[in-house]
Amino acid sequence: MLELYTDRLRLRSVISSDWDNFLYTHSSEQLNEFVRKPQAESVIRQKFERVLANRDFSEGEWLLTIIEDVHTQDFIGFIGLQNSDAEMGQMQVGYMIHPKAHGQGFASESLQAIIDWACLSFKPHKFIAYCIEQNIASTKVLEKCGFVREGLLRENCKIGEQWFDDCLYGLLAAQRC
Template sequence: MLELYTDRLRLRTVVASDWNNFLYTHSNEQLNEFVRKPQAESEIRQKFERVLKSQEFTEGEWLLTIIEDVHTQAFVGFIGLQNTDIEMGQIQVGYMLHPDVHGQGFASEALQAIVDWACLAYKPHKFIAYCVEPNIASTKVLEKCGFVREGLLRENCKIGDQWFDDCIYGLLAAQRC
């Protein structure tokens, strides 16, 4: 079981009792504004079951962790890594935090912790993040953690009926903060 600690947070492996928080974050319209239209509960359940079964960080797989307040054990959100390309040493990052904790620096703290851990555990060459252009909060998190905007994929992400441009951010493992 993975457990990482910062001054304020605990990042840990997802377990079956995390279902309600997983369902909430994947079905909440506000949280998914820049990600996807909320899916049906049955689809979310299938995704959750895959997360629970995912034991190996093989190419294409996500390693998802729960973010909790280290003092209260309150749910803060999720953060994950996707092993996108083993040969190129690339890992994608993604995160979603509960609206009650937005603006408190938890996303940056969790991202820095998981990047540092991944550098030690997997020795990647590069971290990559995708962020739809209007998602200013996520842009700020990435930049605070040393990610640099490397490009723009025009109309690359469709949420509902609307197309969005995707910003590509990168962080070379050798240059991490």
């Protein structure tokens, strides 16, 4: 089981008792505004079962971790790392923070922790992130952690019936903060 610690946070592997938080984050209209239309509970359950079964961080797979308060064990959100291209040494990051924890620096703190861990464990060349252009909060998190906007992918993400532009962000592992 993976466990990473910061002064305020614990990042750990997802376990079966995390179902309620997984369901909430994947079904909340507010949290998914810039990600996807909330899906049916049966679809979310299938995703959850794949997360529980995936203990192999092979190419294309996501390693999803719970973010929780290190002192109270309160749920703060999720952060994930995808082994997107092993040959090129690229890893993709993504995160979702519970509304009660917004604006407190938890996304930046957990992103920095998982990047540091990945650098020590896997020696990647580059981290990438996609962020819908309208998602200002996520843009600020990425930039605070040293990511640089490298491009704009026009109409790259479809949420419901609407297309959105994705900003492509990159962080060279050698230049991480």
